Amino acid sequence: MKPYKVNELRRKYLEFFESKGHLAMKSFSLVPHNDKSLLLINAGMAPLKPYFTGQEIPPRRRVTTCQKCVRTGDIENVGKTARHLTFFEMLGNFSFGDYFKHEAIAWSWEFLTKVLEMDPDRLYPSIYGEDEEAFEIWTKEIGVAPERITRFYRDPETGECDNFWEHGAGPCGPCSEIYFDRGEKYGCGKPDCKVGCECDRYMEIWNNVFTQFNGDGKGGYEELENKNIDTGMGLERLAVVMQDVDSVFDIDTMKAIRDRVCELSGKKYEVDALDDVSIRLITDHIRSSTFMVSDGIMPSNEGRGYVLRRLIRRAARHGRMLGIDGTFLAKLSETVINESKDGYPELEEKKEFIFRVLTEEEDKFNKTIDQGLSILSEMTEQMKAEGLKVLSGENAFKLYDTYGFPADLTAEILLESGFTYDEEGFSACMEEQRNKARAGRKTTNYMGADATVYEDLDLSLTTDFVGYDNLTYTSTVSALAGVGEDENLELTEALTEGTKGSVIVPVTPFYATMGGQQGDKGIIKSASGTFVVEDTVKVVGNRYAHVGYMSDGMLRNGEQVELIVDRTNRINTCRNHSATHLLQKALRDVLGTHVEQAGSFQDGNRTRFDFSHFAAMTEEELDKVETIVNEKIQEAIDVATDIMTVDEAKKTGAMALFGEKYGEKVRVVSMGEFSKEFCGGTHVKNTADIISFKIISESGVAAGVRRIEAITGTNVFAYYKDMEKLLDEASKAAKATPANLCQKIHSLQDQIKVLNNENESLKSKAAQSALGDVTDKVIDVNGVKFLAVSLKGVDMNGLRDLGDNLKDKLGDGVILLASEFDGKVNLVSMATDGAMKAGAHAGNLIKGVASLVGGGGGGRPNMAQAGGKNAAGIDACLKEAEKVLASQIK
Numbered sequence: 077m078k079p080y081k082v083n084e085l086r087r088k089y090l091e092f093f094e095s096k097g098h099l100a101m102k103s104f105s106l107v108p109h110n111d112k113s114l115l116l117i118n119a120g121m122a123p124l125k126p127y128f129t130g131q132e133i134p135p136r137r138r139v140t141t142c143q144k145c146v147r148t149g150d151i152e153n154v155g156k157t158a159r160h161l162t163f164f165e166m167l168g169n170f171s172f173g174d175y176f177k178h179e180a181i182a183w184s185w186e187f188l189t190k191v192l193e194m195d196p197d198r199l200y201p202s203i204y205g206e207d208e209e210a211f212e213i214w215t216k217e218i219g220v221a222p223e224r225i226t227r228f229y230r231d232p233e234t235g236e237c238d239n240f241w242e243h244g245a246g247p248c249g250p251c252s253e254i255y256f257d258r259g260e261k262y263g264c265g266k267p268d269c270k271v272g273c274e275c276d277r278y279m280e281i282w283n284n285v286f287t288q289f290n291g292d293g294k295g296g297y298e299e300l301e302n303k304n305i306d307t308g309m310g311l312e313r314l315a316v317v318m319q320d321v322d323s324v325f326d327i328d329t330m331k332a333i334r335d336r337v338c339e340l341s342g343k344k345y346e347v348d349a350l351d352d353v354s355i356r357l358i359t360d361h362i363r364s365s366t367f368m369v370s371d372g373i374m375p376s377n378e379g380r381g382y383v384l385r386r387l388i389r390r391a392a393r394h395g396r397m398l399g400i401d402g403t404f405l406a407k408l409s410e411t412v413i414n415e416s417k418d419g420y421p422e423l424e425e426k427k428e429f430i431f432r433v434l435t436e437e438e439d440k441f442n443k444t445i446d447q448g449l450s451i452l453s454e455m456t457e458q459m460k461a462e463g464l465k466v467l468s469g470e471n472a473f474k475l476y477d478t479y480g481f482p483a484d485l486t487a488e489i490l491l492e493s494g495f496t497y498d499e500e501g502f503s504a505c506m507e508e509q510r511n512k513a514r515a516g517r518k519t520t521n522y523m524g525a526d527a528t529v530y531e532d533l534d535l536s537l538t539t540d541f542v543g544y545d546n547l548t549y550t551s552t553v554s555a556l557a558g559v560g561e562d563e564n565l566e567l568t569e570a571l572t573e574g575t576k577g578s579v580i581v582p583v584t585p586f587y588a589t590m591g592g593q594q595g596d597k598g599i600i601k602s603a604s605g606t607f608v609v610e611d612t613v614k615v616v617g618n619r620y621a622h623v624g625y626m627s628d629g630m631l632r633n634g635e636q637v638e639l640i641v642d643r644t645n646r647i648n649t650c651r652n653h654s655a656t657h658l659l660q661k662a663l664r665d666v667l668g669t670h671v672e673q674a675g676s677f678q679d680g681n682r683t684r685f686d687f688s689h690f691a692a693m694t695e696e697e698l699d700k701v702e703t704i705v706n707e708k709i710q711e712a713i714d715v716a717t718d719i720m721t722v723d724e725a726k727k728t729g730a731m732a733l734f735g736e737k738y739g740e741k742v743r744v745v746s747m748g749e750f751s752k753e754f755c756g757g758t759h760v761k762n763t764a765d766i767i768s769f770k771i772i773s774e775s776g777v778a779a780g781v782r783r784i785e786a787i788t789g790t791n792v793f794a795y796y797k798d799m800e801k802l803l804d805e806a807s808k809a810a811k812a813t814p815a816n817l818c819q820k821i822h823s824l825q826d827q828i829k830v831l832n833n834e835n836e837s838l839k840s841k842a843a844q845s846a847l848g849d850v851t852d853k854v855i856d857v858n859g860v861k862f863l864a865v866s867l868k869g870v871d872m873n874g875l876r877d878l879g880d881n882l883k884d885k886l887g888d889g890v891i892l893l894a895s896e897f898d899g900k901v902n903l904v905s906m907a908t909d910g911a912m913k914a915g916a917h918a919g920n921l922i923k924g925v926a927s928l929v930g931g932g933g934g935g936r937p938n939m940a941q942a943g944g945k946n947a948a949g950i951d952a953c954l955k956e957a958e959k960v961l962a963s964q965i966k
Contacts, residue, residue, distance in 0.1 A: 077193050080318045086167070089309075103141060106367060107372065110126070117143065128306070131617065146163055154361070162360055171304055176286065177213055180307065184282050192318065202225065202254075249286040250286050263277035279316070285307065287303060328415075337355050337398070351398060358391045389480065436780055452481070452490075465494070467486070467490060469500065472498065531617070541587065548639065551584065552634065555619075557577050559577055565578070577625070584622070587757070590614060592757075598641040599640050602631055602635045610624040646680075648788075655683060658705045666704070682785055709766045714762050721741060722740070729752055730754055731752065747763055766788050767788065772785045773785045862892075864892040866894045871895075888910030890908075899947075900944065901943065903953070905940050912938060924956070928953040
């Protein structure tokens with residue numbers, strides 16, 4: 077048995093199943109595609125669910141993959157044991173109604189014993205206790221002795237069984253696993269140690285799932301007409317066996333990362349148990365983080381982004397615990413990329429971007445972690461003093477919201493001291509914050525692409541798109557859906573005038589919303605009516621739903637119709653989409669190759685492009701980008717479209733999107749040698765058709781993500797026409813011409829400045845006059861002079877000026893001024909250096925009396941201010957101030 081390395085094992089597995097007629101598909105993105113039930117892909121079969129359920133037709137009935145997966149259910153155990161991982165690779169061979177148990181079992185045995193040359197005497201199959209068919213295949217066809225096969229039965233109390241795969245009602249079936257005997261040194265030493273023991277001697281390396289039943293969820297099962305095979309084999313586990321090492325952290329790819337952690341920290345592995353926890357945790361988390369970022373996931377406080385942020389910040393904290401100074405995760409990520417790029421070349425392509433995201437997030441955390449840890453330490457000390465064991469939800473939320481501590485990280489740190497936190501209280505604070513955010517949003521739901529009514533249609537009913545070359549087409553209505561009185565969408569045989577609904581045809585020139593480009597608008601005409609298309613969306617089963625309403629007449633199922641795309645809207649959308657390709661390349665030229673698309677939107681009015689970048693663009697950078705795009709428009713470059721394989725496309729240098737799911741063939745849109753991108757959208761024939769390009773705005777939308785909004789073509793002319801009109805109106809208002817408007821504005825600003833100064837001077841004089849001589853109101857409070865005065869009609873700026881004047885006259889002392897102004901109360905307090913030495917504190921004085929005028933405030937020891945709503949409380953406020961000051965003076 078050769079000690080094959082991880083990359084060799086992956087390659088051998090895929091090549092073996094290709095030789096058995098399987099299509100070797102590249103790993104799907106960690107971001108689930110059209111599957112809202114998952115946050116991240118967590119199993120080899122997860123991205124293939126549409127093929128198993130029949131929602132989509134697989135590219136071949138036999139498929140093999142090595143799927144990258146992330147699971148965080150046991151994240152608290154990662155590092156503490158040498159078993160647990162958040163990132164792993166799952167080898168799989170799948171049959172969609174093709175081969176079944178005989179082939180699956182035979183090929184698993186052949187791969188292990190012939191290709192990898194494992195000793196058959198060290199392999200032990202297991203089966204579901206009642207699966208006699210599998211038992212017969214193992215014993216009679218493969219030749220495994222019956223006593224070497226372990227039967228696992230259902231638990232008589234729970235009815236559950238590890239060797240029967242089912243999750244509620246639906247497809248299910250028995251499993252057959254293969255265990256490898258690692259030898260007595262990994263055993264527990266018990267005389268009854270065997271397959272199924274909790275020790276590390278017998279390691280499960282292969283699991284064949286035979287999906288042959290449809291369960292009703294109540295113990296009833298019916299045979300499926302089309303049976304499936306779902307095989308799973310953890311690549312890291314297989315490597316442990318082949319390389320004969322103790323754990324997954326010792327296999328070649330992970331040991332390289334582990335060694336790099338030790339190099340950066342100056343620590344040695346397996347010397348100190350606590351250090352080992354941190355070393356293993358960082359080794360695992362940097363793998364997950366690197367792969368997640370490569371699939372376009374960005375750190376955030378929601379969903380997948382929160383999982384990533386949590387992983388990065390846990391790793392950063394444990395790096396500090398090992399004594400690593402400064403940012404280090406990008407250095408480790410480089411090792412991850414070098415070890416895994418053989419199977420995942422996109423890691424090398426995206427490495428600069430990956431490094432930037434990791435470093436940016438690590439920097440953010442480093443800025444707050446020391447302060448956060450200090451505050452958490454104070455909180456735990458206070459808990460100890462008060463005999464408490466549970467940190468309040470409010471404090472846990474403060475650490476999360478202010479210092480970037482994920483709740484799980486707070487829990488982990490608390491656990492090290494024997495404490496926990498109030499999860500319900502934390503959740504309540506989180507929900508309160510979300511409710512505040514929701515209050516500012518309005519949502520509508522009309523005919524979305526997720527409407528499940530389309531799932532009731534025959535699978536053979538699909539839509540072909542012919543809109544690259546046609547804006548009109550004759551087709552036949554194959555399905556109609558209408559919105560009823562209850563606002564629900566239902567399949568129907570006809571749509572009548574005024575009815576909202578959607579139309580599905582087998583062939584359409586209408587582009588459906590995809591890849592950021594919005595769906596076409598237009599009309600669908602029949603002999604008996606007209607349907608206005610407001611949007612076109614792609615729905616389940618590769619169908620295009622033309623969404624809109626009947627403007628007149630009636631439309632029936634089966635009718636011949638003329639589909640007419642809104643030509644002007646399509647042309648403008650094409651201009652915006654093609655300009656977006658030029659924009660992305662221009663951004664990469666000006667800002668750097670770390671720029672990657674993070675989202676886009678194109679319709680007939682504008683283009684919106686989100687991209688990875690870590691600072692606001694300067695005016696000079698924006699001007700350079702805009703100039704480059706307009707130069708390429710003026711060069712009149714032909715826009716070419718080619719269909720090719722993904723590998724062929726990448727060899728041309730074409731850019732692919734993060735996390736996008738591509739088939740065997742892709743469409744590549746080229747604008748000379750300047751821009752080449754994978755793209756299924758519609759485009760102009762020549763860049764000159766774009767006419768012109770204008771950037772309207774640049775802004776930030778998320779951490780590390782910027783947004784540019786721009787317009788093209790006739791929309792640019794309309795924009796400048798509006799600007800010209802606005803300029804004329806402004807010139808008239810300023811009694812100037814457009815040519816000298818700026819000069820006139822500067823002149824007006826100078827006049828306003830002079831008038832403001834005069835106004836402030838008059839207000840100051842009025843305030844002084846209103847104040848009069850107040851020296852007789854100065855009192856002594858424990859040896860400190862104190863002046864408390866009430867005025868009317870003086871604003872906050874006036875009070876501050878008066879306070880400065882009085883302070884000069886008073887010498888050492890404390891001043892409190894209160895004024896009723898525009899129905900509100902203004903308070904200002906000041907304390908001189910001598911008064912502060914005696915104990916006076918203007919901020920605390922204001923804080924102690926502001927509530928009496930219905931307000932609040934505070935400030936520095938030498939100056940503070942506050943506002944209030946209750947003018948009737950001014951007298952009481954001034955009297956209370958004397959008491960507050962007296963309590964301060966020692």
